[in-house]
Amino acid sequence: MELKAIRGFSDILPPATSRWRLLEECARKILEGYGFSEIRVPILEKAELFARSIGEETDIVEKEMYTFEDRNGDCITMRPEATASVVRAYIEHKLYAADPVVKLFSIGPMFRHERPQKGRHRQFHQINVEVFGISHSMIDAEVMAIVMDYLSLVGAGGCQLQINSLGCPRCRLPYKEGLWTFLNKHLSQLCEDCRRRMERNPLRVFDCKVPGCQEIITEAPLISDYLCPPCAEHFAAVRGYLETLEIAYEVNPRMVRGLDYYTKTAFEVVAGGLGAQNAVAAGGRYDHLVAALGGPDIPGIGFAIGMERLLLILPDKPFSPGPSLFIAALGEGPQREALGLSHKLNRARVRTMIDYEGRSLKAQMRRADKFGARYVLIIGEDEQRAGQAILRDMEEKKQEEIPLPSIFEEIVRRMGEGSP
Ligand code: HAM
Secondary structure, three states, rough: OOOOOOOOOOOOOOOOHHHHHHHHHHHHHHHOOOOOOEEEOOOOEHHHHHHHHHHOHHHHHHHOEEEOOOOOOOEEEEEOOOOHHHHHHHHHOOOOOOOEEEEEEEEEEEEEOOOOOOOOEEEEEEEEEEEOOOHHHHHHHHHHHHHHHHHHHOOOOOOOEEEEEEEHHHHHHHHHHOOOHHHHHOOOOOOHHHHHHHHHHHHHHHHHOOOOHHHHHHOOHHHHOOHHHHHHHHHHHHHHHHOOOOOOEEOOOOOOOOOOEEEEEEEEEEEEOOOOOOOEEEEEHHHHHHHHHHOOOOOOOEEEEEEEHEEEEEEEHHHHHHOOOEEEOOHHHHHHHHHHHHHHHHOOOOEEEEOOOOOOOOHHHHHHHHHOOOOOEOOOOOHHOEEEEEEEEEEOOOOEEHHHHHHHHHHHHHHHHHHH
8 A cells, every 4th residue: 555644744845845944934033033932832732721722612622633542541632723732831830920921932733633625734834922911902913013024024915914802701791692692593594513502602603614604694793792891992902003003904803713712802814815714824812711721810812823824825936045066076086075075064054965976077067957056166086186176156157276275265255154
């Protein structure tokens, strides 16, 4: 039987890996600039963590988690998202002890057993960002500014920010009742899943993909009509700060997000050209999650960027890792020289390749071309005896002789990090 990767799980091959790394490095740089520190949390957690945070009635927990019993009989889940784990770590290690304000980011794979399609995978990667300890609406706007800043820096500036307020438990209760009453009037038109959900958490009916249910939902009451005064004020303030930061946004009153822990501000960043899976990034405030998982009463807000989706919308520019060198060595002595030199150059971050097979100069030049080498260093036995090598600039189509003792410095000067 042919061995292949599991459906929904992809290999990331070169040269795409360079683009991935670039996105990750860029995220680290930007986030560290905004005062975030990196946290790395495990891929496996107790299943209970996600049921208690994301919510029992959500699609993620109900249908999509990779959950299994391990060899000790413990019920384990491969993390479907990072927020729950980061909150658990924040509580477990009392990261709030010195100061509740903590800004953390993490980058890594997540797992959801969804139906794979464009922009939807079973293993996918997120850049995940969380801020703890700030309830002021300024941070909501700032967090959204960070997402938009990052996206435009990596070349995805055309995305649209959509925001909504999901209220707090105080305003959510009458809203849920209003929604239930509305849904109850349309009971016969709802799918079986929705009928079950509406009894336990009517908000989850918004996640339904069944066209009949979607049609009914467009008429459903909106949370914005039920916001309590503090939540309404908070939302108005967030919008004001977004305007101060000159971040364009649209209010989407029907966005409820697919995870239960959100309160107040929720947002999604959508992009054209992604089809149905159009959210490149999403997040929101979760003021009661830390307490719900057994920690102190500390608010939080965050977001995650889906890296596969981000790569889908980025212009397909070929990644340029910088100039490279091929050393064409002819004969035993020159090959030894080439091996030592390429090792030294690679350590100095000059991308260098050599030939191992003792091929003809013509064949080696062909390999250099395939490697996309900007320079080729030719060392033959005659050159070596004369203490010289020939450096050919493939772009300028020029060549010059360089004394072997100064060859390393010469090449680093032309091609090393920081050279033009
Ligand atoms: P989420 O909306 O479930 O939120 O996922 C965030 C992003 O991850 C989505 O907008 C999308 O770009 C990407 N994503 C989700 N599922 C898939 C999939 N199956 N295939 C490819 N990409 C996917 C969260 O995960 C929250 N933890 C975000 C957050 C952080 N909220 C507060 N802090």
